[in-house]
Amino acid sequence: MIQCAFKLPNGTVLRNRLVKSAMSEALGDRFNNPTQGLVNLFARWSKGGAGLLITGNTPVDRCHLEHAGNFVLDCQSDMARARQLATAAKSGGSVALVQLAHAGRQTPELINPHPLSMSSLRLNLPGFGTPKVATESDFEDVVRKFTKSAALAKEAGFDGVQIHAAHGYLLSSSLSPRINTRDDRWGGSLKNRARLVLAVVRAVRVEVGDDFILATKLNSSDFQKGGFTHEDSIEVAKMLQNEGIDFLEISGGNFEAPASYQYKTKQSTIEREAYFLDYARDIKAVLNIPVMVTGGFRSALVMNNALSSGATDLIGMGRPFIVDPEFPTKLLNGSIEMAPAVERDFPPAEELPRNAALNWFCHQLALHGENGDSDIAVSVIDGHENYLAAIKFLTDRFLAARVL
Numbered sequence: 001m002i003q004c005a006f007k008l009p010n011g012t013v014l015r016n017r018l019v020k021s022a023m024s025e026a027l028g029d030r031f032n033n034p035t036q037g038l039v040n041l042f043a044r045w046s047k048g049g050a051g052l053l054i055t056g057n058t059p060v061d062r063c064h065l066e067h068a069g070n071f072v073l074d075c076q077s078d079m080a081r082a083r084q085l086a087t088a089a090k091s092g093g094s095v096a097l098v099q100l101a102h103a104g105r106q107t108p109e110l111i112n113p114h115p116l117s118m119s120s121l122r123l124n125l126p127g128f129g130t131p132k133v134a135t136e137s138d139f140e141d142v143v144r145k146f147t148k149s150a151a152l153a154k155e156a157g158f159d160g161v162q163i164h165a166a167h168g169y170l171l172s173s174s175l176s177p178r179i180n181t182r183d184d185r186w187g188g189s190l191k192n193r194a195r196l197v198l199a200v201v202r203a204v205r206v207e208v209g210d211d212f213i214l215a216t217k218l219n220s221s222d223f224q225k226g227g228f229t230h231e232d233s234i235e236v237a238k239m240l241q242n243e244g245i246d247f248l249e250i251s252g253g254n255f256e257a258p259a260s261y262q263y264k265t266k267q268s269t270i271e272r273e274a275y276f277l278d279y280a281r282d283i284k285a286v287l288n289i290p291v292m293v294t295g296g297f298r299s300a301l302v303m304n305n306a307l308s309s310g311a312t313d314l315i316g317m318g319r320p321f322i323v324d325p326e327f328p329t330k331l332l333n334g335s336i337e338m339a340p341a342v343e344r345d346f347p348p349a350e351e352l353p354r355n356a357a358l359n360w361f362c363h364q365l366a367l368h369g370e371n372g373d374s375d376i377a378v379s380v381i382d383g384h385e386n387y388l389a390a391i392k393f394l395t396d397r398f399l400a401a402r403v404l
Contacts, residue, residue: 001307002300002315003332006051008246009289010213012159014051014095014314017307018328021249021294021316022099022162022217025056026069026362026394027369030401032062033078034071034085037369042085045321046092049329052314053094054162055085057101057169060149061142065111066103066169068391068398073098073149079156086157097213098153099162100146104170105131105179106254110395116142118173118180118187139186139196142170143203150204150212160213160246163201168254171197172219175236178226194236201243215292216240217249220279224254230279237283247290249316250280273302281311292316299338300331319343322364323374346380356384363387 027038089096107115117131294316320339360383
């Protein structure tokens with residue numbers, strides 16, 4: 001099943017069902033343009049055999065980055081570099097999308113001490129400032145920025161865009177009654193809370209046309225008390241389908257409740273794979289468009305069972321692409337039965353510093369950018385500490401470039 005081609009509603013054919021889901025590659029230069037390391041990595045991923053590649057978190061507003069090293073796609077971007085990235089991502093036969101995002105209140109305080117948000121509720125983590133409450137004109141500006149970035153993605157030669165409405169970023173937080181406490185037309189009922197996401201998707205579709213892939217990433221749940229629920233997710237999925245998206249990716253959680261970044265070491269293979277598959281099954285049951293599930297897939301058996309059961313149409317993965325960019329070809333031709341799962345050998349999460357496992361993978365991405373390959377011999381703690389040092393360096397570099 002994973003080796004079978006798949007046709008999206010806009011007519012684009014993917015050569016197989018494996019997708020490199022968006023990660024925060026953080027391999028932008030000091031002006032947030034793609035580095036040669038990022039271009040080379042996407043070329044390697046494309047030749048590695050996946051049907052679809054999605055760029056990491058690509059902000060539409062350089063005042064609202066998720067990471068100082070983000071590749072940003074806006075009016076200040078170097079379009080020659082953006083075109084090189086698109087060409088590289090498609091060079092081996094993959095279809096390539098840009099994931100467009102606005103970090104909202106999850107923008108680090110050093111980048112923006114008062115980031116735009118649905119309310120003044122501050123992120124309950126160190127390093128994040130008190131948000132500025134968005135006004136009507138701010139919402140119009142957000143929609144314009146997503147639309148412009150989508151147009152630039154098309155100009156650069158990408159096959160489509162994915163609108164990031166998951167993981168607690170601005171569009172995701174607009175859906176959450178815990179964060180979106182507004183009493184105007186942007187808050188309250190689910191219809192109102194979905195207004196911003198739908199406005200962005202609608203405007204982007206008008207801008208790029210029907211032939212360009214338009215996807216959305218949506219939480220199955222925020223997994224927080226008072227947040228966006230699974231029942232809400234099902235209803236928003238139906239709303240997005242009505243706007244003509246080509247597929248919906250299902251994930252979950254946010255910075256405060258990072259369900260999508262988890263790793264498990266003690267459960268059986270099936271239990272520790274496909275974190276969001278049951279949620280996706282419920283959502284897919286009410287849709288006629290393709291669904292993609294990301295989070296935990298490793299073995300070909302579980303992937304094929306998920307596809308054959310009808311719970312999903314596409315299999316999204318991230319971390320295995322960092323460890324072995326060529327693993328899709330090996331999985332598809334049967335030379336391996338399981339994607340790399342080095343995290344299963346890590347110490348239990350409770351024995352590590354917060355986000356140490358995630359930061360180890362981020363360090364491995366940095367090694368790809370610097371040296372052209374990962375190095376799994378690096379310990380979890382060393383990778384974690386190296387990445388924290390890299391964040392400081394990249395943030396200092398970003399701030400210095402901003403004042404030039």
